[in-house]
Structures are given as structure tokens and as C-alpha cells.
Amino acid sequence: MKAHTPARPVDTIPFFTPGVLVLLGIVLLGGVFGVWRLIKGLGAITNLDDVWPWGLWIGVDVATGVALAAGGFTTSALAHIFHRESYHAVVRPALLTAMLGYTFVALGLMFDLGRYYNIWFPIIYWQGNSVLFEVGMCVTAYLVVLYLEFAPIVIERFKDGLRLPGPFRVFNGMGDKVFRLADKVMPKLMWALIIMGVVLSCMHQSSLGSLMLIAPTKVHPLWYTPLLPLFFLMSAVAVGFPMVAFEALIASRSFRLEPEMSVLTPLLRFTPVLLGLYGTAKVIDMLIRGAFVHLDGSVQSMAFGAEMILGVFLPMGLLISERVRRSPGLLFLASALVVGGVALNRVNVFLVGYAPPFATKPYFPSLGEFAITAALISTLVLVYRFVALNFPVIAGHPRQQQQS
Amino acid sequence: MKTLTRRGFLGIAGVAGAGVALPATAQASAPRPANPNHDAVLVDLVTCIGCRKCEAACNEANHLPPPTKPFDDMSVFEQRRRPDKNHFTVLNRYPGAHAEGEGIFVKVQCLHCVDPGCVSACIVGALSKNEDTGAVEYHVDKCLGCRYCMVACPFGIPAYEYDEALAPRVRKCELCPGKRDEKNGGAPACVSICPREALTHGTRERMLALAAARIKNHPDQYVDHIYGEKEVGGTGILYIAGVPNAKVDLIDLPEEAAPRLTEAIQHGIFKFFAAPIALFGLLSTAMHLFKDRKADPMTSGTDNKDKA
Ligand code: SF4
Ligand code: SF4
Ligand code: SF4
Numbered sequence: 107m108k109a110h111t112p113a114r115p116v117d118t119i120p121f122f123t124p125g126v127l128v129l130l131g132i133v134l135l136g137g138v139f140g141v142w143r144l145i146k147g148l149g150a151i152t153n154l155d156d157v158w159p160w161g162l163w164i165g166v167d168v169a170t171g172v173a174l175a176a177g178g179f180t181t182s183a184l185a186h187i188f189h190r191e192s193y194h195a196v197v198r199p200a201l202l203t204a205m206l207g208y209t210f211v212a213l214g215l216m217f218d219l220g221r222y223y224n225i226w227f228p229i230i231y232w233q234g235n236s237v238l239f240e241v242g243m244c245v246t247a248y249l250v251v252l253y254l255e256f257a258p259i260v261i262e263r264f265k266d267g268l269r270l271p272g273p274f275r276v277f278n279g280m281g282d283k284v285f286r287l288a289d290k291v292m293p294k295l296m297w298a299l300i301i302m303g304v305v306l307s308c309m310h311q312s313s314l315g316s317l318m319l320i321a322p323t324k325v326h327p328l329w330y331t332p333l334l335p336l337f338f339l340m341s342a343v344a345v346g347f348p349m350v351a352f353e354a355l356i357a358s359r360s361f362r363l364e365p366e367m368s369v370l371t372p373l374l375r376f377t378p379v380l381l382g383l384y385g386t387a388k389v390i391d392m393l394i395r396g397a398f399v400h401l402d403g404s405v406q407s408m409a410f411g412a413e414m415i416l417g418v419f420l421p422m423g424l425l426i427s428e429r430v431r432r433s434p435g436l437l438f439l440a441s442a443l444v445v446g447g448v449a450l451n452r453v454n455v456f457l458v459g460y461a462p463p464f465a466t467k468p469y470f471p472s473l474g475e476f477a478i479t480a481a482l483i484s485t486l487v488l489v490y491r492f493v494a495l496n497f498p499v500i501a502g503h504p505r506q507q508q509q510s
Numbered sequence: 511m512k513t514l515t516r517r518g519f520l521g522i523a524g525v526a527g528a529g530v531a532l533p534a535t536a537q538a539s540a541p542r543p544a545n546p547n548h549d550a551v552l553v554d555l556v557t558c559i560g561c562r563k564c565e566a567a568c569n570e571a572n573h574l575p576p577p578t579k580p581f582d583d584m585s586v587f588e589q590r591r592r593p594d595k596n597h598f599t600v601l602n603r604y605p606g607a608h609a610e611g612e613g614i615f616v617k618v619q620c621l622h623c624v625d626p627g628c629v630s631a632c633i634v635g636a637l638s639k640n641e642d643t644g645a646v647e648y649h650v651d652k653c654l655g656c657r658y659c660m661v662a663c664p665f666g667i668p669a670y671e672y673d674e675a676l677a678p679r680v681r682k683c684e685l686c687p688g689k690r691d692e693k694n695g696g697a698p699a700c701v702s703i704c705p706r707e708a709l710t711h712g713t714r715e716r717m718l719a720l721a722a723a724r725i726k727n728h729p730d731q732y733v734d735h736i737y738g739e740k741e742v743g744g745t746g747i748l749y750i751a752g753v754p755n756a757k758v759d760l761i762d763l764p765e766e767a768a769p770r771l772t773e774a775i776q777h778g779i780f781k782f783f784a785a786p787i788a789l790f791g792l793l794s795t796a797m798h799l800f801k802d803r804k805a806d807p808m809t810s811g812t813d814n815k816d817k818a
Contacts, residue, residue: 144675145675146673146675147671147672147673147674147675147676147678148670148672148678149672149673150673150675152672154672155672156592156594156595156660156666156668156669156670157592157666159657159658159660159661159670160657160661183793186797187793187796187797187800188796188800189797189800189801218656219654219655219656220653220654220655220656220657220670220671220674220678221653221654221655221677221678222654222655224652224653224654224655225654227633227634227652227654228633228634228654231634231635231636231652232635233632233633233634233635234776234777234780235629235630235769235772235773235776236630236631236632236633236634236635236658236776237631237772237775237776238631238633238656238658239633239634240776240780242633297794297797300797301790301793301794301797302790304789304793305786305789305790305793308789309779309786313776316772316775316776317658317661318661319768319771319772319775320627320630320631320658320661320662320768320769320772321627321661321662321664321768322764322768322771323664323761323763323764324661324664332537332771332775335775462666463665463666463761464592464666464759
């Protein structure tokens, strides 16, 4: 096996491609709805009402966004805490995803909050009884940790000479000093940041599951269990590596690099174990609570079935096989199933399984809600591409022969 | 062998962490006792004649916008209504009869829970339970508009100004702070105007006694249940009726207040930050223990540029 190349900016491809233009179009469309929401209010573009106070933005942008950013803390724990050095190649991309993911969680929340300009209030008005308060504080702290963890990558890029153009030249000397100092100080702090990142992640990933415990009479019994926080944590840990594989395989295709199978194949061997633990725990919990009587063919029971079978047990079975883990195509399929399963679980807990009393109609997101969510995801992909093309994030070999 | 050690550690750490932290705390704490001296309102569905005067009084006391249909228009009863941003209380009519005629009328508003989900949920404490009166009050200056209070309320009460772009508010009955009728024993506007004994205001202790007395004196007219005495840990608005609760949308709710579970989990995990600090310690130990394991059986080369 070959030695791992250090991460470096992907400079073999142009930033703009037809796909990038499509994403820009989606961003523009969402931007229009975003401006409309700011001028006209939530009621003008969402299907939210007094019975359905939380919709797509909380279920997908926030809850799913946080879950799928779990690749950041899981790979960082594996590589840095358990010193599995061979996985370093995936740490930086996962860190970048987490950093951008959480940034966009905060951004998505800005659209959802009625008084978005008060988003920082939890920092001054502490309410320790509120699960949401804890989630908010942990996510904020973790966001800071993520940016600090990412700092060395920026430093690495600029420490050997900052070359700002034109009038900014005056800052070059000072900037150099700052970067050199940071280059000395950061490595000494990094261990604490890494552990804090993992601790904060465990805290808010589980607390995100506690959020709906305040509404025992509104959440469908297939999902409502006092163990929701444990299940949210277990599924976040389980989805971490598949999410890393999912995006690594997309990135390698988009950036015309060889897929990093020498890292992904061994990495995903942990996943069947984690999925097995999660799936078994959920089934046992369902049996103990007697919730299986609700598997009655309703929309909720189908969503539950899809989440468990397609999202947990099928990919678990697939990933047990070494052959699947070695094949980029099959590995991508299995990873996508896990990612989709966890995303569906979050949507189920927050939306599909939400059954408030006095509802006269079901909730379905509006065009504007979809447009803004799509725009946020597209922006995230574009920023990821920009950073990967300009900073040392990805360690890969350019593809030899042209593949379609 | 190495693999075994690593797995062993992971297993022990994982089981210890999850096993100790979660199930130990995933149990509700003891119920919060109701304050017998807090304000309460007894709503008597047997005596309510459905005149809608309480709705009108509420509108006036809270300076709400004019209603879509005037308060003497009884056609509103053709639909089931919910309180909303412009109506803190509404009456609904159900099939049956009250003491003086056709229809059973049910007044809906915030129930001023003894252990309110909305207060426990609010991310910044923009909702609070008044220590003197027990009224659940809203402090708009703190609110972010996250609407978690609306998710948390078991009765689906808080309403939101979705059409406000800049400064939307959560809207609900606050038991008329500063708008009480002092001549009438400090009763809220809706109670003060009630022409029958359908609404009575007093301490929770007295209202519970009054409710029990009415049920006892007229066992033929009342179902023997005070709605709100025990539901979700107790409420400040209490109902007695001549028909089973379910028939008039007084929904069946558990006696346990949801905050007992969520707060037990939160405080269990965050007591003195013990769990996070322990996890930090555990992971630091792991980081140290695993440090010498530079070689990895899966791949030979390593990236030497790493920091940790
Ligand atoms: S107490 Fe005041 S605000 Fe509440 S329903 Fe009665 S009149 Fe309206
Ligand atoms: S009825 Fe709802 S809004 Fe009113 S105090 Fe209880 S939980 Fe809060
Ligand atoms: S919407 Fe306002 S009052 Fe309701 S929980 Fe959020 S911050 Fe608190």
C-alpha cells in the first residue's frame, strides 16, 4: 500500500463547472425566498402555524444537519484520541464538513427564529431547565472549537508568506507574525480542543434527542421513548463514518481524484457494529414499551419501517461484507443508505411522528421552505468546494485515466 | 492483541458512559407540588350559557384587534375554534345541554399549569410562572421566537404572530396581570364579567373545594372528575362538567408533567458538570494511553503532519 500524501489544495480542476452553475441557481432562488421571509415574515412563505410550530427547517436544516456533521467528532476521536493515524486523510474533510455544517445550522436557524436578531440571547439569559438552551450553548461552543480546530489548516496555507494584493500589502508583515505565532501556539492547545469537541458533540447530539421529550403526548409512540437522547447519540456516532465515505466518494468524483479506498474500506468496518448496536437497542426498546402494536400500516409506521430496514439493517448487512467495503460503488450505496436512514429518523421524530392534538390538517413544507433549505445545502457544497480548492484539506491523487 | 485492548477500552468506555449517564437519569423526578394559594379559575360547563361575554371582555382588557365576527354572533359555534394571536380565549359548543338550555360550552385558554411545559422549555426564560399568582407570563423582550414553548404546551395554547416580519410575539392568556377587577376580588376580566357561576376566581385550594362541593351536592348533574386537578401535574384553570371530558375536547393527559422527565435528564447529566468533566477525563486518558500506538495494521504509511 502506498504512503499517504499530505493534504493539499485541489488545484487540478476549475472552480466553475455546469454543476456549480446549477447550484448557484438554487442559491439565487432560495435567496429570493429568504429576502421575502425577512420582509414579509414567516407566515408569508412557510406552512407553519400554531399547531405546527416546527417544520422542515428545524427537522432538516437543524436536526439532520447536526446529525450529519457527526463525521467531524467521530473521525477526530478515532484519529487523534485513539491515534489511528492511518485515518488522518479523512479528518480534515470531515472537519471541514462539520465546521460548514454547523455554520449552516446556525444560518438555517436564523431564518426560522421569529426574532433572529436575538439569537445570541441564551448567552446572557441562562435557562438551565431548557433542553433547547443546552443544545444552543453546546452548538455555539462547538462551533468555536471547530473553527479553532480548522485554524491550523489556514495557518499552514499562509504561514510561509502572506501575499495580500494591492492596498492590503501593509498587513502582510503583521499577518505573517500572527500566523507564525499561531503556528507555535495552536499545536499545544490542539489536544484540549479535540477532546472538548468530542465532549460537546456527545452532549448536544444526545440533547437534540431530549428536545421532543417535553411533548410526550404529541410524538408518535413508535419514536417517543425516554431513551431518545441515547438513540440520537448512538445514531450520530453510527452515521459519522458513512457520512465521511459518502462525501469523500462524491468529492473524489467531482474533484477528479482517486477514491481513497485504502482509508474508507477499513474505516467503514466499524459501521456494522455501531449500526447493529443502535438497531438492536431500538428494537428492544420498542418491544419493552410495546410500541410494535403501532406498526399498523399508517404513514408513521411505514416511515418507521423505512428508517429501520432501509436505513439501519440493510446497510448493516451490506457493510459486513468486505467486498462491499472494497467497491466504491457499493460502499457509496451502503453509506448513502445510512445517511438517508439517520436523516429520515430526524425528520420522523420532528415532523412525521409529530401528532399534535387539535390538528385539522397535516403539515407539509411549502415551496419557500424547500427553496431555502435547498439553497442552504447548495451554498454549503459551494463553500466546501471553494475551501477544498484553495486550502490543504484533501489528500488525494489525481485520477490517471478519465472516468465519466 | 492490540485490537482486543482497543476494543476492550472502547467497549468499557462506551458502556460505562451511556450506561451510567442516561438510564440513571431517564426517570422522572418527583412531582412539583401545587401552591394552594395560587390563583385559579373554576370553569363550570354545567352553568355556562355560551354568551361569549368572557371573549369580549378578554378582547377589551388585552386591547386585541376587533374580532372577525362580533361577540354577539353565535354562528361562530358552527366551527371548532382554537385560541390564536388575536383571541386569548374562545368558546366552543358541543352537543348536549347546560343547566338552562341546549349546548355544552367550553371556554379554552391557557390553563396556567402548576408545572408548565412552556416555562420549562423556553430557551431564555421568556415565559415564567409568577411566584405570587401562579400566572404564566410572557416577557417579550427576551423572546427569540424559537417556538419551542408551542411544541412543549400539552394543550396547544401559545399562538404566534407568523405574519409579523420584524417583531413577532408569542400570544396567550396571562391571567390579566395589571388588568384585574380589584372591586371583584381581583378577578381577571373574563371571570369578572361572567353573568352566571360558570367562571369563579379564587385560590386553587378554594376552587378545588368549590368544585368538589358542586359535584357532591349535584351528583346527578356532574361527572365526578375535576379536570386540571391532576392532569399534567395540575393546572390553574379547572373544569367540571356534566359529560365525560373526552366528549368536550378536554383531552386525556397523563398526570406526570413532562418537565419532570426532561429536567431530570438535564440536571442529572449536568449536575456540577460531572458527566462532561468525567468524559473529558476519560478521553484524555484514552488519548494518552493510545499515544504509543503509532503503527496501524491497516496501512503502513502515516501522515506526519498531524498535530495532536
Ligand atoms: S384571564 Fe384575561 S387574558 Fe385570560 S382569558 Fe380571561 S380575560 Fe382573557
Ligand atoms: S397551558 Fe400551555 S401555555 Fe398555558 S401554562 Fe400550560 S403549558 Fe404553558
Ligand atoms: S418562542 Fe419565545 S417564549 Fe417561546 S420558547 Fe422561544 S424564546 Fe421562549
